[in-house]
Amino acid sequence: MFKTLFEDFNPESIPFIWLIIAFLLAFYIAFQSFPTILYVAKERHLMDEPDGRSLHANKTPTLGGIGIFLSLIVVMTLVGAFLNTKVLLLVMGGLTILFFLGLKDDLTVLSATKKFAGQILASALLIIFTDTRIISFSTILDIDVLPYWVSIGFTLFVYILIINAYNLIDGVDGLAGLFALVVSGIFVYFFVSANDLSLATIAIALCGALIAFLRLNFSNTNKIFMGDTGSLIVGFLLAFFTISFINMAQSDDQSMYYSDAPALAFALLFYPLADTLRVFFIRIFIHKSSPFKADQNHIHHRFIGIGYNHVKTTISIVSTNFVIILIAFNLTHLVLNIQIFLLLAYGSALYLVPFGISKLMKK
Template sequence: MDKPNKRSSHFVATPSLGGIAFFIVFVISLSFNNYYDHFHVSMSILPGLTVLFFMGLKDDLMVLSPKAKLLGQVLACSFVLLNSQFVIHNFHGFLGIYELPFWLGILISLIVMLGIINSFNLIDGIDGLAGSIAIIIFIFFAVVFKTIDLKFMFLSAISMIGILIGFLWFNLSKYKKIFMGDTGSLQVGFIIAFMTMRLMAADESALNQLPFDSSCKPLVLLGLLIVPIYDAARVFIMRILKGKSPFSANRDHFHHLLIDAFKLSHRRASFLIAGFNVFFLGIILFILQEFSIYAVIFLILCLLILMTFYCLKLEKQINRKQEGSNLPRSKKERINPSVFNLTSENGV
């Protein structure tokens, strides 16, 4: 049970092991998808997924240190990167970059996977947010993998959509609520990470049917993953600038700022952020059709800067409210002691 504390958004102890169902259902789905697994992908996925499952389970029961989590994630990613189908070998001309040295491709792939896993783990802070963002991401992957005829990856994405829809039914419930916990968020982040790597490592010839050029893959994937990546990067940088550990826990995530500043419900905040994710991805795909890749980069930088200033404004607004609530009441608001000038004669 996840017991509420001073930074929690829930008020009663809630089951936090929804990720157990994720693991069971996804492993069963792999047995049905095995017919289309021509590159032994499942044997690359299962060891890493199992490592993260047990690590997340232990973290939900007994809190693990950030170092232990990172080591477990590196081990899980290593199993995937042993398969050449998941290693970035070529940027296909993105910013003038083509073929990569083997060691650099491995390093970049590992950093990207770790970044996605941890960023997705961090956005699992309010009801519905992680699940709805993940559904959007897996819908995108399902469409793309179906288009380029990677049936195993397509069916895996469809399986995750079904798992998350089933989870959201309970996660958004008032009386049957359950959290995915680290057990679930680490697994979902891991599956998103290896699907990202599979798309990045796909042959250029296989991408001809997509509505964007193969050199634009990094930007499209950034637009797809903008919510978890931006939130994690902003929170880590702001904590470091404030002299705190980047792994310290507080209510400085974007979803917390929206809830605290505007008193939004979890559902409204989650669907608002999910809607922004879809809008951001749509804008990037549209501009890629009409303008150059540099126009997209300029747009992304402008939006990220605006979002950063907006978050700073929300933080100041919340801090002013908190400071105002801690100030002593004015003389007019203070209770006049003479009102309570009662004696035993009045029966007190």
């Protein structure tokens, strides 16, 4: 009976119920995992020690990524038989590589070289074996279709950029988690619209895991950080969603986002990408130091500096990024080059507004 039931079952006939179940399952697994992770971290003293750069005064567990990873793997394993098994297995493989690298870095120390090597391996698995890559610049700067190896190389660069840009924003309570939650929710909409239930399931499972994580990340008594374990796997998934969205749009000239996907993807990830570009510019050209040398020049540090607390900083940054996304959706009638130019202009201006208001209030 069960064999017949499973053979005849098609989740695409009940997509919304299916996605709700995936969301609830991911949330439940993460929710149940975090208390145990907190207990073990405290008992084994696996805590983040505040230093000169830290915005926290107390020792805090940094293993939140374990709960996120467990919930994603369980959901993908359970639903894999009904969806695109090849894609799910490769995503799970990439997540597993980055999970162990992040765990190693959280527990001891991992060299930047090994982290980059792991990111390249995990990203290359998906690019090559699923052939999910950026195949065109969509006439940006008058460049259209990319040669195969250029396409692979550029897509790999985008993966590494997004993973590390996301890692760099994990500096105040809730920022990385809430940002990823909002962006993943929008990707659920994109993938459902494209009838890709496999990617929609992964994206909504990530939403469920992040909500469970944020409950503790915002807590004053049982706080837990995402750590490199979490930021690597979440950044990897955001990169995978971004590349998949662009690839879907560019591969179908009937797609609603055929000409606009690069600008919309940029808008979704505007904050981490702009923040990384800004920090690297300051480090290289102003401080004359290594772009990888840690400092307190991130946008979230500036918000804290003008008197915002962690919650207000997180809500301000994520809300601003959401407004940037909404404006981008309303500019899709324009030529792509103009969309990107305007995105850079209004996106940068919107993040300056709180600082302008702060200066006016001090006068």
